[in-house]
Amino acid sequence: MRLFLLVAALAFAQKPPPPPVEEKLPGTPPEQPLAFSHKTHVTAAKLKCQDCHTMSGEGFQAGIPKESFCMGCHVAIKKESPQIQKLASFAKEKKAVPWARIYRVPDIIWFSHSVHAKDKGFACDTCHGPVGERDVLFKEKPTNMTNCMACHAAHKASNGCDFCHASQ
């Protein structure tokens, strides 16, 4: 969210686009507003990625669940936990938890999670690594253009510019 706000601020400040950032892996785990463990939810609660990260509309994004959605379970589970109480207060105030994003597809790229995960059947960890084994997330898979193109070539998908970009 903070990154989004930064991007939005840049858009209205009449500045040039931010310079390309060299991808460093593994990335440093960013500080998160809540201690959320993917490992716990995947291994203990037996949730699947798409149970929480739904792909609405045209499926470009794998969404981040709303706080009220989380509270659907946590109204009963671990409700005494200070972290869950913090989550509950976000939900009560209808405020979004300001998660620090790990991965973000730039706006200029037409990447559909739906096409990749649903239609083509790629597992989420192809691009995101073994998220279900992590208590703390960090960027551990490269998501730069070189990797996208290599994967496209390996799977006979187009590498034409306009396939993923709306402008040159």
Next chain:
Amino acid sequence: MLRRDFLAASAAAASIHAAPNPKEWQVYGGDAGAARYSASSLINKKNVSRLKQAWIHHTEDASERPATVIECTPIVVDGTMYLTTAKVKTRAVDPVTGRTKWTFDPLRGQQSRSAPGISRGVTYWQQGRDKRIFSVFRDQVYSIDAVTGELDEKFADKGVLDLKLELDHDMTGLSFRHTTPVVVFEDLVITGGGGGEGPYPEAPGHIRAWDARTGKRRWIFHTVPKPGEFGHDSWSGDSWKSTGGTNCWAGMSVDAKRGIVFAGIGSPSFDFYGGNRKGANLFGNCVLALECRTGKRVWHFQTVHHDVWDYDLPAQPALLTIRQKGKAVDAVVQVTKQGFVFFLDRATGKPLFPVEERPIPKSDVEGEELWPTQPVPLKPPPVSRQGFREDEITNISPEAHAHVRKIWEAARTGDLFTPVAKRGVLIRPGFRGGPLWGGLAYDPERNRIFVGSDEWTNRIILRDGTPEEGFRYGLVDRAPVTDHEGYPAVKPPWGYMTAIDCDSGDFKWRVVNGEFEELKKRGIPKTGTPSHGGAICTAGGLVFKAGTFDRKFRAFDSDTGDVLWEHQLDSGGFATPCSFEAGGKQYVVVAAAGGKDGSKATDEFVAFSLA
């Protein structure tokens, strides 16, 4: 050229129309020769300060994330405006009110999860009572009834021509894109487009003509010549079989009187390594003249031999009748990403200003064999600064200088055509130009052209390909080089508008175009900004240009370059405007839909007229 000569030439060039009207904007480039000139003078230097917004047309199909972009220049024919929307629907609009008449959706209401591609506009064709709009969505040409918006089912496959077919190439697994409007001549639709220029297999960009009524292929010209064809020996071994790219993505122009179509061709693939395609690589990077009726080559002029810098020809060749030494000369004028402007004789392709073949350094990339020389026109001077020497490193702040210096020191740098290096080379002008697809505008009364240009730099770093990938070198980096805040890597200015006299080849004026408000507040002199889209000029003595990062739409004085009017757009106007008369008024219309370079994606075409 006198105005009456220009009007006559325009009439001949636009003979596809029932009633050629130089005060409409009947073709993407203003006329079939892409002069981008409006004969209307209702808006002029004296009254342009009173120019006001007349209407806004919302396409209502923009997407912020992922971001759509509108690069369309609308055309106006017989009182109707035709345009393409954010998601490349074709639409007819009332040019006086901006209200929709009809919309053609190539997806027929289906949602798409792929990029809609780029469409810079559409093409009108009329023969007898048949009035058609030819519009391209991704790799398909649609023949649409200009009056009703319905598909003409007699054309190709129920109104749709698949450009992946009949390319004389195995297209298995390859993609094809056509981004700039097709051109028409008599009963022919002529298409360019092609595949990308990456290290992977790509589709070639052969030029084809199709029957405008049936969609049947009439001829094909192989931009990568096959055995027995002229130019085949400019490709080593079997490289002609696997090379793609080499396509006309920026549009063609037509000399209807001579029956010749002109195309500017892009780089062969892979566009940063050519060791597997030794030779000059015709017709890559060529201005190419073909007979409209047969597709036979008339002449070609190669602007880069054996390109490994992605110096595609980035704009339509402009067909202008200029005045030189008191005589009218039919010219082809081609802008290039390098910042050169080549003036060529339209009949022969010979340069009208001297062009020298200058030696360039050899490559040290294993396997690469650069062509030993490259063509350099002695006039006009390049419109962009070339090469990247130490004294060109940005000076807008110590931090910016230090950031860029580190990049500069790590890479190979030097003059234009510095060879690519595995450790990295700085290419300047970068492969976004220089000038780009906006091309130029020509004022026949003043005998001068107007060109917008940028000062980008790109860094190319090669990597070894893997056996699985099947190519020798791929890319680590091709990004624009900027300072730590994203501003261009070189000293300002970063964007220009330049007026060039077609007789002498000299600059008549040159102004810095655009400004970053934040840098202005820091006290930095006007830097200009890069921009997208081209300029147009009018008989009212004005040059209109949008596209700068400050989202302003400006009118320049054709004689001096002074800004006589400017308007703050809501989003970036990343398109070339058009101008026309309708309902007794002159209008100037530009797409202002942002979507790149940090500008919010929206859905507007904005029209201006006198209050």
